[in-house]
Amino acid sequence: MSAGRLYGVGLGPGDPGLVTLRAAEVIRSAEVIAYPARPGEPSFARSIAAGLIPAGVEEIVMDVPMTPARGPAQAAYDTGAARIAEVLAAGRDVVCLCEGDPFFYGSFMYLHARLSARFAVEVVPGVTSVSAASARAGRPLSARNERVAVLPGPLSDGELRARISEAESVAIMKLGRHLGRIRAVLAGMGLLERALYIERATLAQERILPLAEAPDPAPYFSLILLTKGEDPWL
Amino acid sequence: MSAGRLYGVGLGPGDPGLVTLRAAEVIRSAEVIAYPARPGEPSFARSIAAGLIPAGVEEIVMDVPMTPARGPAQAAYDTGAARIAEVLAAGRDVVCLCEGDPFFYGSFMYLHARLSARFAVEVVPGVTSVSAASARAGRPLSARNERVAVLPGPLSDGELRARISEAESVAIMKLGRHLGRIRAVLAGMGLLERALYIERATLAQERILPLAEAPDPAPYFSLILLTKGEDPWL
Numbered sequence: 001m002s003a004g005r006l007y008g009v010g011l012g013p014g015d016p017g018l019v020t021l022r023a024a025e026v027i028r029s030a031e032v033i034a035y036p037a038r039p040g041e042p043s044f045a046r047s048i049a050a051g052l053i054p055a056g057v058e059e060i061v062m063d064v065p066m067t068p069a070r071g072p073a074q075a076a077y078d079t080g081a082a083r084i085a086e087v088l089a090a091g092r093d094v095v096c097l098c099e100g101d102p103f104f105y106g107s108f109m110y111l112h113a114r115l116s117a118r119f120a121v122e123v124v125p126g127v128t129s130v131s132a133a134s135a136r137a138g139r140p141l142s143a144r145n146e147r148v149a150v151l152p153g154p155l156s157d158g159e160l161r162a163r164i165s166e167a168e169s170v171a172i173m174k175l176g177r178h179l180g181r182i183r184a185v186l187a188g189m190g191l192l193e194r195a196l197y198i199e200r201a202t203l204a205q206e207r208i209l210p211l212a213e214a215p216d217p218a219p220y221f222s223l224i225l226l227t228k229g230e231d232p233w234l
Numbered sequence: 235m236s237a238g239r240l241y242g243v244g245l246g247p248g249d250p251g252l253v254t255l256r257a258a259e260v261i262r263s264a265e266v267i268a269y270p271a272r273p274g275e276p277s278f279a280r281s282i283a284a285g286l287i288p289a290g291v292e293e294i295v296m297d298v299p300m301t302p303a304r305g306p307a308q309a310a311y312d313t314g315a316a317r318i319a320e321v322l323a324a325g326r327d328v329v330c331l332c333e334g335d336p337f338f339y340g341s342f343m344y345l346h347a348r349l350s351a352r353f354a355v356e357v358v359p360g361v362t363s364v365s366a367a368s369a370r371a372g373r374p375l376s377a378r379n380e381r382v383a384v385l386p387g388p389l390s391d392g393e394l395r396a397r398i399s400e401a402e403s404v405a406i407m408k409l410g411r412h413l414g415r416i417r418a419v420l421a422g423m424g425l426l427e428r429a430l431y432i433e434r435a436t437l438a439q440e441r442i443l444p445l446a447e448a449p450d451p452a453p454y455f456s457l458i459l460l461t462k463g464e465d466p467w468l
Contacts, residue, residue, distance in 0.1 A: 008369075010361075010365070010369075012254065012359075013359075016255070017254065017255050017256030018254045018255070018256055018358075018359065019254065019255055020246065020252045020253065020254050020255075020361065021250070021251050021253055021254075021255065021258060022252055024255060101361070101365045101368075101369075101375075103368040103369060103373070103375045103376075104365060104368070104376060104382075105376050105378075106374075109374035109377055110377075112372070112374065116372060121372065123368075123370075123372070124252075124369065125246075125252065125361045125365035125366045125368070125369040126361060126365065127360060127361055128362070131244070131335045131337070131338060131359035131360065132359045134335075134337045134338070134357075134359070135242075135244075135335075135337060135357035135358065135359040136357075138346070138350060138355065138357070140337040140340075140343035140346065141337045142338055142339050142384065143339060143343055143344075144339075145386040145388050145389060145408075147383065147384065147385055147389070147397065148338075148383070149381065149382070149383055149401070150376065150381065150383075150384075151381055152378070152379040152380070152381070155379060162400070163381065166396070166397065166400075167383070174379075
């Protein structure tokens with residue numbers, strides 16, 4: 001008996017319409033799905049795919065705590081990977097549901113790291129929240145020889161300032177309690193007017209605001225989009 | 235009579251399976267499509283969408299010359315935008331086909347710049363070649379507080395060196411005749427071993443090679459992927 005295959009399926013930013021045809025096909029034929037969830041909360045990835053998941057599918061839920069320390073989350077991926085490995089070893093495929101793109105700040109890479117040496121893996125890339133935010137805000141990210149930087153919000157003020165100054169377009173992720181500090185950095189650089197705050201892009205609850213009006217702290221599914229390049233590229 | 239709507243539809247990196255459900259829906263119901271092509275060559279965007287395009291659709295082909303000077307290409311977008319504006323003004327929708335993501339080094343932004351003040355626009359984001367290359371190579375782009383830089387190949391050696399040194403993951407686009415020079419920059423930084431060359435990701439002709447073995451010059455649909463971050467993120 002040959003082992004099953006592990007699928008890491010990107011589901012895009014939230015609108016079920018932004019799932020790819022290949023992702024939909026893989027999910028519709030799934031017998032076992034796996035996804036992370038914060039303990040006691042519904043899984044965002046599962047909610048995007050809900051209309052595609054077959055009845056009677058077996059579900060492996062990985063309860064991943066959001067703690068500053070890495071240990072508890074990594075222990076949850078150890079446990080999840082072990083369960084998934086049992087299913088794969090028994091010859092059944094496992095479809096892991098991933099919001100956004102599996103390899104772009106996605107938790108799938110923790111499973112990939114634990115399982116890809118032993119099992120066949122197919123990664124189905126997805127639309128990132130950065131592309132979605134750019135599309136929804138009507139702000140092109142990059143043209144010609146422009147540079148794009150994607151930066152996590154927890155970086156230091158000095159690091160943010162340096163990286164922002166050296167790119168035409170910048171997406172800042174993982175805002176949370178860092179939002180006020182990042183806003184002050186951008187204001188100090190004279191860039192506040194060009195920065196947008198985008199929350200839950202493509203979902204019904206989507207909000208697009210000037211960064212000056214963004215909530216502080218920011219919810220998890222939000223980002224800042226800063227475009228400094230030439231416009232309108234005529 | 236109300237004006238039509240302009241759609242900028244991202245088609246992903248090349249595999250028709252990586253078109254989103256929303257993009258497929260928009261294309262299937264199109265009456266008029268538009269896309270750029272290099273004079274005398276088939277359109278890559280149109281080839282990705284071919285299986286979705288309804289019979290009898292009206293096609294607006296924008297012949298965009300690839301010249302170092304911007305003038306000829308921008309004149310082609312002027313002409314294309316004028317034709318599209320006529321159709322929109324007559325109350326019909328126009329679906330513009332875009333390889334990858336429309337706002338990520340995509341030509342759609344030139345139409346957006348010319349038409350978005352006068353007509354309603356919907357941008358359907360797509361899977362980028364960067365996500366596709368990362369997925370196909372099995373190389374996660376970013377986790378935790380890692381920084382991602384997307385850089386065009388024509389940047390100077392010094393600029394490339396600085397930006398590469400300040401990000402955990404780097405995608406270098408638009409390689410062409412710059413490939414040998416970029417390879418020398420990476421070799422000088424001791425990073426050649428970690429760099430992959432990926433050509434036509436997700437297509438039948440896909441090639442994934444160590445950068446040391448990449449063709450010089452490189453064809454248009456290729457990129458370099460460099461991942462320096464922690465691995466395997468355990």
